[in-house]
Amino acid sequence: MVPRGRPRSFDRDAALDKVMKVFWAKGYECAQINDFTTAIGITPPSFYAAFGNKEQAFREAVDYYRRTIGAAPFDALENATTIQEGMRRWLELSADSAFACPAGGCMISVSSIQCKPENVPVKEFLQAIRHANHERLSKRLQQAVGAGDLPSNADTAQMTEFYHMIQQSISFEARDGNSRAAVQKIIDMAMMALPARTRQAAE
Structure with missing residues (x-):
């Protein structure tokens, strides 16, 4: 049985870039889990395994923004x-x-x-x-x-x-x-x- 979670090829920064763009475009409250999974190309269980929950994903995406384009x-x-x-x-x-x-x-x-x-x-x-x-x-x-x-x-x-x-x-x-x-x-x-x-x- 294949364990659940993010795929081995998961590139965290590439995923964060996509999560950041979803939050940036839609705002925190309007962004939905399916927006992230569609953007990244992963399943909801993989998203939760990678980021914990929506708020944790947002905080990490903001940190990513601050150290990249926002810096x-x-x-x-x-x-x-x-x-x-x-x-x-x-x-x-x-x-x-x-x-x-x-x-x-x-x-x-x-x-x-x-x-x-x-x-x-x-x-x-x-x-x-x-x-x-x-x-x-x-x-x-x-x-x-x-x-x-x-x-x-x-x-x-x-x-x-x-x-x-x-x-x-x-x-x-x-x-x-x-x-x-x-x-x-x-x-x-x-x-x-x-x-x-x-x-x-x-x-």
Whole structure:
């Protein structure tokens, strides 16, 4: 008798990529087990053997998203020579990511906009990630002040709120069917609000 479970040829990252795309397109609550089994090409018992349950699959898919397509924006922001360069790349790569899925939007922003009471842990899981991203942005802006990329009196708290909201709006513009070119104009306008490098830093 052949034991039940995932097939020996099971490629976990390839399967996670497909699970991620289902959640990304349909959201947490609308995605069904048969969507995953059809996408991966496995049976329900194999799916449960591989991922445990829907919530566990979602959490793992989000982690996969964060270390693959979702990693680029913050990598660019944190590794750029200047905050001006980094912020533009952060917004543009966020837009690229939002348009990478046919359904549009950032997986972390749109996967659980509404949720039933029993799915509150999923909502809180995503909120915690967004909060952590907010803190990463705040830290990078504070570093820019110390490096002289931003004026010493720059209100980094307000900047963090503003640019975090711009990034979130990019996700929803993509989900609503707006064009990448239109979103680029939003990015260009948002960049006008970021102070230029100080003379001392430029020298």
